[in-house]
Amino acid sequence: MEKFTDVFRALSDKTRLRILHLFTFSKKELCICEIMDSLKLAQYNISKHIRELKLTGLVKERKEGRFVFYSIVEPKNAFHRNILQTLKAIPKNNEDIERLTKRVALRKNGKIVVGCLTSMGQCR
Amino acid sequence: MEKFTDVFRALSDKTRLRILHLFTFSKKELCICEIMDSLKLAQYNISKHIRELKLTGLVKERKEGRFVFYSIVEPKNAFHRNILQTLKAIPKNNEDIERLTKRVALRKNGKIVVGCLTSMGQCR
DNA sequence: GTATAATATGCTTAAAAGGGCATATAAGCA
DNA sequence: TGCTTATATGCCCTTTTAAGCATATTATAC
Numbered sequence: 001m002e003k004f005t006d007v008f009r010a011l012s013d014k015t016r017l018r019i020l021h022l023f024t025f026s027k028k029e030l031c032i033c034e035i036m037d038s039l040k041l042a043q044y045n046i047s048k049h050i051r052e053l054k055l056t057g058l059v060k061e062r063k064e065g066r067f068v069f070y071s072i073v074e075p076k077n078a079f080h081r082n083i084l085q086t087l088k089a090i091p092k093n094n095e096d097i098e099r100l101t102k103r104v105a106l107r108k109n110g111k112i113v114v115g116c117l118t119s120m121g122q123c124r
Numbered sequence: 125m126e127k128f129t130d131v132f133r134a135l136s137d138k139t140r141l142r143i144l145h146l147f148t149f150s151k152k153e154l155c156i157c158e159i160m161d162s163l164k165l166a167q168y169n170i171s172k173h174i175r176e177l178k179l180t181g182l183v184k185e186r187k188e189g190r191f192v193f194y195s196i197v198e199p200k201n202a203f204h205r206n207i208l209q210t211l212k213a214i215p216k217n218n219e220d221i222e223r224l225t226k227r228v229a230l231r232k233n234g235k236i237v238v239g240c241l242t243s244m245g246q247c248r
Numbered sequence: 249g250t251a252t253a254a255t256a257t258g259c260t261t262a263a264a265a266g267g268g269c270a271t272a273t274a275a276g277c278a
Numbered sequence: 279t280g281c282t283t284a285t286a287t288g289c290c291c292t293t294t295t296a297a298g299c300a301t302a303t304t305a306t307a308c
Contacts, residue, residue: 004214009136012129013296032255045297047256066254066305082210089203090128137266156285169267171286190275190284 007083010056015041016049020058020072021092022100024084029062029069030104031112038100058083067112131207134180139165140173144182144196145216146224148208153186153193154228155236162224182207191236 010016018039022030036046050070053059057080062069075081106114134140142163146154160170174194177183181204186193199205230238 005136005138005141008132009295012133012136014129015296017129033253042298043255044257044299047254048296051256063305068255077213079210079213082206082213086203086206086210089201089206133265139266157283166268167285168269168287171284172266175286187275192285 004079007056007058007079010052010058011083011087013049013052015039015045016053017087017090018093018096019046019049019053020087021090022096023059023070023072024087025092025097026100026104028104029071030100031067031069034100034103034112035070037103038096040099128203131180131182131203134176134182135207135211137173137176139163139169140177141211141214142217142220143170143173143177144211145214146220147183147194147196148211149216149221150224150228152228153195154224155191155193157191158224158227158236159194161227162220164223 011020019035022035022038032043032046032050035050036043039046050059054061054070057073059070060073062071072084073080075084106112135144143159146159146162156167156170156174159174160167163170174183178185178194181197183194184197186195196208197204199208
């Protein structure tokens with residue numbers, strides 16, 4: 001039961017929902033700098049929230065060089081599937097999506113070539 | 125968005141999930157004393173948690189004399205429907221269900237005739 | 249190796265949440 | 279009216295949580 005409440009707790013935060021929305025919209029792996037530029041939040045903030053999402057098993061990571069790519073974990077049971085379905089029913093923040101679209105467009109052949117643009121936090 | 129995070133927050137508590145499970149299992153209106161006897165928790169505790177569930181729109185109440193009957197609100201949108209679907213995918217606490225079954229069996233023609241049995245809190 | 253960029257994390261503080269307990273409110277009944 | 283029972287709520291205390299800030303870690307490039 002604890003595990004289930006933990007998932008709900010992870011979803012009970014506005015920033016974490018915004019992060020998850022970026023994933024479900026883009027259907028891509030995203031790195032921290034892309035997320036922080038999309039949400040206009042500090043780097044440490046994104047990192048911490050992503051950590052929560054990772055701990056509850058909603059998000060996974062893949063390291064590639066200096067970057068870490070995060071993405072949604074494919075559901076492995078009914079509960080998990082229902083959670084993702086539920087997320088789809090939540091209206092997304094349009095500004096976030098717009099910024100994400102622009103940000104991802106800066107990739108060259110899928111590779112990140114532009115670092116953090118936002119000067120929030122200390123990532124530049 | 126706030127509204128959505130509030131629903132998730134409401135579900136991020138073990139006791140509240142146990143309460144909701146009683147409703148989804150019994151498909152009935154339940155009163156506080158039946159819930160406290162089923163979960164073996166103090167009355168003030170149940171009252172407070174039910175209040176949260178009411179505030180987030182997951183549970184509604186109907187007053188009947190000295191008793192207040194609570195029940196699940198019928199979903200009115202996709203998000204709400206998905207939430208209830210998600211709850212179904214969570215394993216229930218068997219002891220709770222067993223106690224609830226016994227407790228509800230004490231009703232006479234659907235009327236509550238036995239008050240709080242649990243001596244927790246101050247309901248008796 | 250050194251500098252730099254991406255990400256993680258420890259510390260502090262403020263706000264929220266949950267349990268325990270006492271008490272308030274409200275309705276039925278003697 | 280006064281008592282009892284069902285439910286609600288205010289207060290205290292402890293724990294958790296999230297943000298801010300500084301700093302640590304890791305990998306790349308020079």
